[in-house]
Amino acid sequence: MWTAITREVSPALAGCELSFVPRSPIDVVLARSQHAAYCRALESLGCGVIQLPALPDYPDSVFVEDVALVFDEVAIATRPGAESRRGEGDAVHEVLGSLRPLLRIETPGTLDGGDVLCIGKRVFVGISARSNEAGRAQLRELLAPYGYTVEGVATRECLHLKSAVTQVAGDTLLVNPAWLADASPFAGYRMIEVDPEEEHAANAVRVGDAILYPDCFPKTLARLHEAGINVTTVDVSELQKAEGAVTCCSLLLRTATTA
Template sequence: MTAGTIHAITRLPGFLDRGELTHIDRVPADMGRAAAQHAAYRAALERAGARVTVLPALADYPDSCFVEDVAVILPQLVILTRPGAVSRQGEVAHMAPHLPADRPHFTVTAPGTIDGGDVMVVGRDIFIGLTLRTNAAAVAQAADAVAPHGYRVTGVPLADALHLKTAVSALADDLVLVNADWIDPQVFGRRHIASAPGEPFAGNSLTVGNTVFHATGAETLARIAAAGFAVEYLDISEFAKCEAGLTCLSLVY
């Protein structure tokens, strides 16, 4: 691996309308539009400096384009998750061969369940959402696995969103973007930018290189830009019908 190279693993969308839903009602997805949005997403990551890997769709796993949930990639360690939805647990084996082989792999085991969307890494702090998909047993396993590498793990109870990163995302090691109606920003012990009122899903963003991508909320996007970031809007509205945010669609490392 070339030092400083940004990698992004993605997977083409398959049958989104058969995927899991927890907090929203099902609205049919336009798969042609979803494919175009995914292509635009990949192109944006490349513009931001990422080397993008594109994996084929998995017909038996309609949520498998949400690759973030099956692994957490740290510079020192790869964590293979055990997704909270049983229908998604088979995705992990399909992703494992494509993960970086230059560091150890740790696999979460039963009774632990954890989705990568619940894992936010900010510097040496790892915040893990305690949600319907991620439980305390998995948080404990992850904490034990990363402790030798100098990371601190904090479990964060969350009831109003599918994943932690639906409500909060890292803009920098000392700054997070957060929906303060869903979670207390003080939990993270850092400076924060609050998403704008009336833009509930605007706490999710994706930083690649020097660019912050944002998918929802014009006022929140303006707040990020006002903090000095280069911001780019990306339309992933078809994936949002499946409770997805920008971070869901790639594994960036």
């Protein structure tokens, strides 16, 4: 079965860090309603949802993906590239530590979970403003005993690697090629390109054989349907104003079932 770790929306969401989207008014009440619907959608796809309470002093804390990485064998506490976010992870790490051995990225490394895309035993890490070479090197060392490889992927004009590419099926990626400075690391995968008019449309959450996807990208959604991808849509418009996306709002991990 799947477990999803989430966190309620902070009342300070409007004070979020922004890099590539303009600041605009955020309706926090609506953001909370949308987040609740997002959690229900995860449940409908077979996830047991663990929801942590909001952190009033951390505007970006709803985006739990950035503070940790989860693999079948181990979890890793990251060190976010934005200094303002480095106090968000304690409760997340406590939960993960009860489910996996917990390792850590240490100074001077920085690593945002949004920059990490794992496909089987291949781990792709965005070369971005939020994740540095020291962070990638530490991740490579931490994962080597478990048989994972780690390779950098240069991005441009976007916050994280998973702003530009996510996995939507076993051998299939959803990609905005304009935001990848070098797509060669993904040679060999089938690629579905986002519609050029929907540049933010490459971010999707994969849960088993289904994906959870924003409802505001109809042209790219049609391409997913044409490719035979099973899609559940959600409205995350207020979270998108905070430069968030559907992957950002949860940490997904496979958990063993008991007989």
